[in-house]
Amino acid sequence: MASETEKTQALLYSCSTASLVSSLGLGMFCLVADRLLQFTFIQQNDWLRALSDNAVHCVIGMWSWAVVIGVKKKTDLGEILLAGFLASVIDIDHFLLAGSLSLKAALSLPRRPFLHCSTVIPVVVLTLKLTMLLFKLKDSWCFLPWMLFISWTSHHIRDGTRHGLWMCPFGKTSPLPFWLYVIITSSLPHICSIVMYLTGTRQVMSSKHGIRIDV
Numbered sequence: 001m002a003s004e005t006e007k008t009q010a011l012l013y014s015c016s017t018a019s020l021v022s023s024l025g026l027g028m029f030c031l032v033a034d035r036l037l038q039f040t041f042i043q044q045n046d047w048l049r050a051l052s053d054n055a056v057h058c059v060i061g062m063w064s065w066a067v068v069i070g071v072k073k074k075t076d077l078g079e080i081l082l083a084g085f086l087a088s089v090i091d092i093d094h095f096l097l098a099g100s101l102s103l104k105a106a107l108s109l110p111r112r113p114f115l116h117c118s119t120v121i122p123v124v125v126l127t128l129k130l131t132m133l134l135f136k137l138k139d140s141w142c143f144l145p146w147m148l149f150i151s152w153t154s155h156h157i158r159d160g161t162r163h164g165l166w167m168c169p170f171g172k173t174s175p176l177p178f179w180l181y182v183i184i185t186s187s188l189p190h191i192c193s194i195v196m197y198l199t200g201t202r203q204v205m206s207s208k209h210g211i212r213i214d215v
Contacts, residue, residue: 019190022067027186029063030158034178046103054088057158060185061087061151067189068150068196069143079143086151090115117168118156125149142201150192157184 033056042048065083069076093113094106114120129145131137156165160176167173 019067019070019193022063023186023189026060026063026067026189027182030060030182030185033059034158034161046107050091050103050107054091057091057155058084058088060154060158061085064150064154064185064189065147068146068193079147083147083151086148087155090152090155112163112166115152116156116159116166118165119167119170121149121152121156124152146192146196146201150188154185154188157181157188 036042037049037052037056042052062080062084064087066076066080069079071077071080093115094109095101097109097111097113098105100106125145125148128148132141132144157176158181160173161178161181162175164173164175
């Protein structure tokens with residue numbers, strides 16, 4: 001059992017100056033990147049628009065996870081790259097629904113593809129968590145459900161500024177205000193970091209990432 005001082009340090013980590021500055025930078029990136037994507041030469045080219053949009057999803061996913069773990073050593077970069085991959089790979093469902101590798105078909109779907117249903121996120125995260133417990137992978141891969149949650153949620157929140165959040169089978173929301181998207185995206189890593197502490201995930205991650213946290 002950790003001392004009260006160690007527990008306090010655990011909570012303060014998610015609100016450290018470095019992590020807060022990183023989150024501010026993430027919010028600024030969201031502001032700048034999405035404004036740049038509005039340039040006419042990008043919007044008029046389907047490939048450039050799709051690749052640029054997916055790249056922004058990827059960067060947000062990587063940045064968000066970097067805020068959570070802090071970049072302590074080179075091996076952390078692997079996790080950060082995985083977070084970016086998870087944040088961007090969602091868009092493959094456009095091609096799956098289209099049944100074609102044609103970008104034009106993927107951008108002209110009659111409905112939103114299944115991975116863009118926001119209620120899928122908790123289902124997949126909990127299923128992954130239970131699977132890890134079943135195969136006793138809790139210690140070595142304890143971060144994965146949280147990484148998946150942050151990466152996919154950041155993707156959905158950003159898409160929500162254009163289409164709203166699709167909460168199947170309950171319907172969808174109105175498009176999210178841009179300012180709300182920026183605030184949620186920049187604060188999500190801190191919220192998850194605190195919940196990870198409360199659920200004990202930080203205890204396992206502490207030795208892996210060099211974070212002095214023990215619960």
